[in-house]
Amino acid sequence: MFAIEVSNTNSFDKIVLKDTLAKTFVDIIPSCGATLHSFTVLHNEYLLNVIDHYDSAEDFTLNVSSKGFKSCKLSPFACRLNNAAYHFGEKEYSIQKFLLNANALHGLLYDAQFAIMDHYADEASAGVALKYAYTGNDKGYPFHYDCVVAYHLKKENELSIVTEIINKDKGLIPIQDGWHPYFTFGGKIDEVQLEFQSKEKLVYNEALIPTGELVPYEEFTSLKKIGDTLFDNCFTLNFAECQPLCVLRDTKQKLQIEIRPDKHYPYLQIYTPPHRNSIAIENLSAAPDAFNNKMGLIILQPGENIIFSTTYKITSLI
Numbered sequence: 001m002f003a004i005e006v007s008n009t010n011s012f013d014k015i016v017l018k019d020t021l022a023k024t025f026v027d028i029i030p031s032c033g034a035t036l037h038s039f040t041v042l043h044n045e046y047l048l049n050v051i052d053h054y055d056s057a058e059d060f061t062l063n064v065s066s067k068g069f070k071s072c073k074l075s076p077f078a079c080r081l082n083n084a085a086y087h088f089g090e091k092e093y094s095i096q097k098f099l100l101n102a103n104a105l106h107g108l109l110y111d112a113q114f115a116i117m118d119h120y121a122d123e124a125s126a127g128v129a130l131k132y133a134y135t136g137n138d139k140g141y142p143f144h145y146d147c148v149v150a151y152h153l154k155k156e157n158e159l160s161i162v163t164e165i166i167n168k169d170k171g172l173i174p175i176q177d178g179w180h181p182y183f184t185f186g187g188k189i190d191e192v193q194l195e196f197q198s199k200e201k202l203v204y205n206e207a208l209i210p211t212g213e214l215v216p217y218e219e220f221t222s223l224k225k226i227g228d229t230l231f232d233n234c235f236t237l238n239f240a241e242c243q244p245l246c247v248l249r250d251t252k253q254k255l256q257i258e259i260r261p262d263k264h265y266p267y268l269q270i271y272t273p274p275h276r277n278s279i280a281i282e283n284l285s286a287a288p289d290a291f292n293n294k295m296g297l298i299i300l301q302p303g304e305n306i307i308f309s310t311t312y313k314i315t316s317l318i
Contacts, residue, residue, distance in 0.1 A: 002126035002153065004119050011057035012037065015116070017126040017153040023047070024314075026153050032060050034114040034130045034149040036071045036181055041157050041314050043255055050257055050314060052182035052278035064111055065098055068273055068280065070182045072110035075147050075165070076134070078178035079234070079269060079288035080105060082209045084140065086291035088174055095140035103207060106180065108138050109147060117148065127152040133168070143173040145300075157314040164307045167300040175298045176286040177308045178269070183257055184278035185250040192279070193223040196246040196268055198235035202287055202295075208232060209289050223249060226279070231270040234288055239263055244313070246281060254317040259283070261310040267296060283310045 003018045014037060017026040027037040032054075040049040052070055054060040064072070077095075084095040084104035095104035114130035121127075129150040136142040146166040153159050167173050185192060201217035202210045217235060237245050244258035246268065261268075265283040272279055285308055286296030298306060 001123060002121045004121045004126045004128065010055060015119070015128050015151075017121075017128065017151060019126075019153060019155065019157075022155070022157065024153065024157050026151060026159055028128065028130070028151055029060075030114040030116060030130050032057070032064075033073050033110045033112050034132070035060075035073070036151075036161070036179075039159055039312060039314065043253065043316060044318075048186060048253075048255070050183055050185065052184045060111075065105075068182065068271070069106045069110050069180050070280075072106060072180045073112075073147070073149060073163070074107045074178035074180055074282070074284070075109045075163075075176075076141055076143075076145065076174070077104070077107050077176045077291055078282070078284050078286070080208055082207070082289045082292055086174075088291070089172065093140045093142075096138050097140075101207065103209070104140070108141060109134065110180075114147075114149065125152055125154045143171075144168040145173060145175070158311060159313070160309060160311045162307060162309045164305055165300065166305040167302055170302055172302075173300050174291055175300055175306070176284070176290045176296070178265075178282055178284040179310065180280060180282050181312075182273070182278040182280045183248055185253055185255065188276050189226050189272065189279045190228065190276060191250075191252065192226050193249040193251060194220050194226050194247070194279075195223045195249075196220055196235065196270070197238045197241040198268065199238045200236045202234040202236075204233070210234070210287050210293055210295065212293055212295075223247065226272070229272070231272045231279070234267055234269045234284070237261065237266050237268050239266070248279070248281065249317070256315050256317060258313040258315060259310065260313065262308065264306065264308045265310055283308075
């Protein structure tokens, strides 16, 4: 049986999706960019949240950027935008929101206040749909669009996240979509195993902007201990391989996280923060700086929509 409730913890107003039999629950924070705050399962008789999250609403407000935009929705662009500028429709635009070393980072909706559109709970699943209507607040992206994010918690610890982008503007708009979750098993990631089905790695310059070059990459196509590997890279995914296309496994706890993106998320960005208590594994619809390099960039007609979907599944290996 599934249930849904609203609660307030550490000043967060949360939507909680629950599998009451399995004791699995998911916390979502609508007012903080529809952020995934927790994905918690009962394992070895204790509850484990595999999402590295913020301590409180104040922590989010003060530290969302310094803590790496954990679990934020990336829209209408993801990762870095070179010099915060791009050319579209015979015009030049310059993003005004968060900049790092002159580059714009992680879009415009990461701290947006989403509104609840719909919710449900039945014997098979529980879900909620959240919406933010962007109305061109940043002069660097003066276009109008709706972003609808739907979470669906299903049996066997499976969480699907579906994002729909709808062009509400009078003309064409450029769009890129992504997520920025940090996964953790409660300890350092060095002993954790990682696998992802990649075809190539994007070559970056010193500013972590893609050069347009791709190089073959197969180092983690089977499970391999992360060790001291440093990631701040983007990879193309090989959809010719079977799902899941990415697996994160803790062999000591005998638990793994499986990531199953649809084909509208053909890029995978991976980042290891300096503290190494978690790892960011980001599904992206296009490459970083897509507004400039056009690698995967989507152009929507007025009234047109597109749907992106990814699924996280937590599996016990016991």
